[in-house]
Amino acid sequence: MTVPPPATPARPAASIHHLRRGRGKPLLLIHGLGSSWQTWAPILPGLEAQREVIAIDLPGFGHTPPLPGDVTIATLADAVTDFLTREDLLGIDAVGTSMGARLVLELVRRGGVLGAVVSLDPGGFWQGWERSFFYNTVAASITLIRALQPAMPALTASPVTRSVLFAQFSSHPWALSPELTLTEMRSFAASPSTDELLRNLAYGEAQQGMPRGQLAHPLVIGWGRWDRVCVPAQAARAQALFPDARLHWFDHSGHFPHWDMPTQTLQLILNTTADSGNLEVKDRTKV
Template identity: 65%
Template sequence: MLHGIGGSWRSWQTILDDLAAQRDVIAVDLPGFGNTPPLVGPVTMATLADAVTDFLKEHDLLGIDAVGSSMGARLVLELARRGGVLGAVVSLDPGGFWQGWEIPVFYHSVALSTKLVRALQPVMPAVTGNPVTRTLLLAQFSAHPWKVPAHVALDEMRSFAQAPSFDELLNDLAYGKVQQGARQGSISAPLVIGWGRQDYVCLPSQSKLALEKFPDARLYWFDQCGHFPQWDQPAEATRLILAATAGHDFSDAEIAQRASKATRSKPASKVAVAAGVAALVFGALWLLKKK
């Protein structure tokens, strides 16, 4: 299990127990995040991929199935592309497939969010503990942030603020080397890319380029879901991971198991996103004034 930028192994805590009931699970802190020291030298997607490969070799884990989220989702795609490193791969809302105007929007929105998170650390327990302020804080990342458990949000915000490799890796994600693809037929193990339809970090339209670069991949859509399926649709994400890593020929309906449209509540993601954007603007003004 490979977390996203700024995260740690705790990013997976909403689904770890359910996965561990049926699999042996290894959730790591990548170098420069959580409790793992930073890499010596440049911090890039390439050097992170090298570090993960070395870790797997050292522990005799080459060929292990892997799940990645966001930056970690791009990382598992890179490792799958290299060949001989991983088995089945599930890539949840991978970064690295933005183009044109999407690049600065991604970089500056995430950079601003992180500055705000760092500034709010003294009051972060109160912010994440209240559904209203939690919604403002996580609007860019979740389709229904008020439902994200308070302790999960607090763990993630603490990790974001304390990650020494965050800034360097964010720059590489946005402006570094473009993600290479894998020619069709070169990846024989199961490869599934899952994407939230309400993802406002890695836009759903970016899935087209992801599939062009990884034509062996199967695309799965999470409805009513933002950037982190393990937060917004934990049971569905668990079913997808278990099915993909078991090599099952599953249908989308089997994984989704959704109620009928008549019984579903309408997502309030647009309201949440608007509120979150407003919070970012006010946060930026506050930070500038503080300077």
Template identity: 60%
Template sequence: MTLHHIRRGSGSPLLLVHGIGGSWRSWNTVLDQLAAEHEVIAVDLPGHGDSAPLTGKHTVGTLADALTAFLTEQGLLGIDAVGSSMGARLVLELARRGGGIVGAVVSLDPGGFWEGWEVPVFYHSVDLSQRLVKVLQPVMPALAGSAVGRTVLLPQFSARPWAVPARQAQEEMYSFGHTPVFGELLDALAHGEKQQGAPQGSLPPLVIGWGRQDRVCLPRQAARAVAAFPDARLYWFANCGHFPQWDQPAETARLILAAVSRQPFHDRDIAGAASVPTPRPVPRAAVAAAVVGLVAGALWLLRRR
């Protein structure tokens, strides 16, 4: 299976799997720290970044098949793996399948554990966000380049959107708006096959990380993820939204490196005093701009429909 990917660093290999609408660049905020100790292989999933779409359907199952084929082709079976969002669900699925596809796993805010009203809220909120991002592509560099613009664009995904690096925001919003399989995958995530769990004692080392302020995969869903994967150790990121690598990059890198080292660690050592700042208040002008922008965008889309 041909997937576009990059390799950085040296040492034991480490696979990075991005979320829906992302690319390998979703990991830029932690790439250097991880590559200092590992050979990092960051992939573009099918239909994302520079990887071609699959010839058939795009679901969690078919993406997991594609990743398995890629690892087999590259001689990387048994690799330690890290995933974010949809990618976090994918590495859980690879671990669940067994057979030595992956080694130690770190799953950051995995999707797939919605229930009841959470399903339509997830689906429609993310769908609206992606539609708005597509419409705003002509002015995206200017929006992503300012703290106010990032506060308008990213409040659903970040607890501190104004602090997300401008380049990271711009690249992510470009990929988010140019992923041809986005709609198909979003429908599969929300309405497709439920994520199956794994019996206790059947998995490689597994850590599930969750942002306390996640507005995409609500924190209440962490208990369901751990119930489905009872071998997992749960780690909470304070002052953090859906993407820990955005809001707490140093803490995220420490967690990943500790988890794949297979050595005991304490949560307090991963958190570190410096990586859990008191959130600065969002500027009032930014809040007003975010509200006006989202309402105007929603009305515009409704009129087009």
């Protein structure tokens, strides 16, 4: 008698740490590489005034333990889908930033997971030299951040050194709050999945799109004109892969519009997700 091979054990569902507060229609927030739910601090009060916010720490970041096995956009998308299923939140509106912005686009592409989506400066649309530029500059930043951890409270307290540390990520880093920047620096240094995910983002699976006419809910891709991580030329490639998306430019923002232009970002999110069941809603992305 032939003995069948042992079954491959299912990947255990991730236990995802999250903040849940506010009132209104639920809204999921997904942070970027090396970060945590606290990256949304500049716009959280405005969102919570009108929505029930669910801000998560992705596996391997913040207070959520890493995934077993590979850490990729695909495995993170699986983990987020499991979380939303367990919490009875499938179809929730969502916002992602940077790597999280790429992640929400992957969830949109899969269908049936999210409602209306705002994707802020997503990664994954680089070509040629941009790929190595992204990997090498971000990897160098992470190495520096880890080396400077003992001095980080003093460095983030000074507008001058904040400008040096965050020049790649913000159009006006001197104006960022010391509390926000210290939290980000601590998270980047401590997150166990940052290095593997950075490699996979740069050199792993290619971002896929979806054909015109298949989008079930509004999708806005936002981009900072001064983005030095995902250069603005990549916005046209993102829209080409998601032709039903609307492209919104943040004229005075770097890689993180919710830091550099929080009022405009807040309004864009609220407007885009105001009627997530109707793709024919008025285009309100110019705020």
